[in-house]
Amino acid sequence: MATIEIEGRITKGVGGFYYIASSDGGKIYECRARGRFRKEGITPLVGDVVRCGIDSASNTGLISEILPRTNSLIRPPVANVSRIAIVFSVINPKPNLFTVDKLVTSAMYAGIKPIICINKTDLSSGGEYYDIYSGAGFDTICLSAETGENVDKLNEMLIGELTVFAGNSGVGKSSILNRILSRAELKTGEVSDRVERGRHTTRHSELMPLDGGDGYIIDTPGFSSFSVTDIDxxxxxxxxxxxxxxxxxxxxxxxxxxxxxxxxxxxxxxxxxxxxxxxxxxxxxxxxxxxxxxx
Ligand SMILES: Nc1nc2c(ncn2[C@@H]2O[C@H](COP(=O)(O)OP(=O)(O)OP(=O)(O)O)[C@@H](O)[C@H]2O)c(=O)[nH]1
Ligand SMILES: [Mg+2]
Ligand SMILES: [Zn+2]
Known part of the structure; x- marks a missing residue:
């Protein structure tokens, strides 16, 4: 049984298994974590760069080392995040700027530069929101996942970055990612449906490579309850x-x-x-x- 050493990035963790995209060519390996990590209280995270020993017959193996992280978020649990795209829609659902600004503050606190994404501009221009956030000095973009307006502009900003998409349920995060990633077929849902059912269309976090290969994005279940209470x-x-x-x-x-x-x-x-x-x-x-x- 031949074991090969690979380096790669964790794209998904499900039930104790981690899926690792190798750095050379993006082949996917299924790995477990060494028992040692649990003893040391370390949990591998989506976004982690890891070294693994792979059994070349089965393409499965063990994570042997987690390379140093630049940062890690608790919610969603992701490591090495370089940008947070904070999405809200001009209407349906209408913006809650308190929620948006809590996400902005959380990103700033983590030392991660936010990108403010004002979506559904096919329904209303969103100019007043653009003025607020670009005026405050943030990278701000008005776009429409429906018509595709400015989606390429957003795409350009994601190259070379690991970007988490955050924002309330129904604002169009998955719809934007479906536009950006040619291979993606993320589930999206009607805004009214989800309010009635009281749940989110997107359920877990998964790292997806950008089409060009240089960069990753993560869809998240709609969330807005970042707590700022540990900030003085x-x-x-x-x-x-x-x-x-x-x-x-x-x-x-x-x-x-x-x-x-x-x-x-x-x-x-x-x-x-x-x-x-x-x-x-x-x-x-x-x-x-x-x-x-x-x-
Ligand atoms: N008119 C219009 N509708 C949009 C746009 N983007 C998304 N939608 C619609 O908004 C609804 C919600 O979109 P999703 O992409 O599922 O929203 P989400 O942010 O991923 O929601 P969660 O997964 O629940 O967090 C869907 O019915 C989309 O078709 C847009 O730019 N314009
Ligand atoms: Mg979604
Ligand atoms: Zn003062």
């Missing part, structure tokens, strides 16, 4: 990059940028330099952090 309230303003030009000019060193009289952020808000909805989200997150601290 003093750190929060640093996660709102559009506040940065002003925070040094606040009257108090410990300015919370919520109510203070001599606050440069509030002044910028008044002058239209910072958007209302982003500042509302900031205040809501600030309040939530304080509330969760009280016991």
């Amino acid at each position: 309230e003093k750190e929060l303003c640093a996660l709102f990059p559009e506040f940065a030009p002003y925070t040094d000019d606040c009257g108090f060193r410990d300015c919370s940028h919520t109510v203070e009289k001599d606050c440069a952020v509030l002044k910028a808000l008044k002058n239209g330099k910072i958007s209302n909805s982003r500042h509302e989200s900031y205040k809501a997150q600030y309040k939530e952090i304080l509330e969760n601290k009280q016991y």
Whole structure:
């Protein structure tokens, strides 16, 4: 029985089996993890780059080593994420910017640059949302999975990256990915159906290679409940990059940028330099952090 050593990336984990796309040519191997990992409390994650010993007769084997991660998310459980595409739709369902901004804050906290994807622009232009997010300095794109508008522009931004698609159920994540990946046939669902059934069309996370081979994307079940509670309230303003030009000019060193009289952020808000909805989200997150601290 000949064993070969391969290096590759975990694309899927199901019932203790991991599916690994080898770095040379993308062949898929089915592997288990060495018992040692469990003893050390390490769980291999989708996105991990691993070394495996493969039995060349059966193409199955064991993960022997997990290479160092750049980061890892808890929900969805994915390692080495380089971008988070935060998707919302202009209508049906209508945007919940508090939810969007929580995802943005979570991404910033993890040190991962978000891409704001405003979908279903065939139904309404979404220009006001584009202004909010591009104005705040984020990579922002208006697109339609229905007509294909700007899907190629998004595709370009994903090259060389491992991108997680996040956002509420029904906003069109799977529909966008079906457009981007020629091989994908992800299940999509009617928005009304899913509200009645109270469940999501997409159930698990799987890494899918981009058509060109350079880059991966992950569809996720609609989620919005990233918690920002492990962020300190003093750190929060640093996660709102559009506040940065002003925070040094606040009257108090410990300015919370919520109510203070001599606050440069509030002044910028008044002058239209910072958007209302982003500042509302900031205040809501600030309040939530304080509330969760009280016991
Ligand atoms: N008009 C229009 N409808 C769209 C667009 N993108 C998606 N839809 C529709 O929106 C519904 C939901 O799309 P999905 O792709 O399943 O949404 P999802 O974000 O993957 O939802 P979950 O998997 O539940 O998280 C489907 O009926 C799609 O056909 C778009 O750009 N325009
Ligand atoms: Mg989906
Ligand atoms: Zn201030």
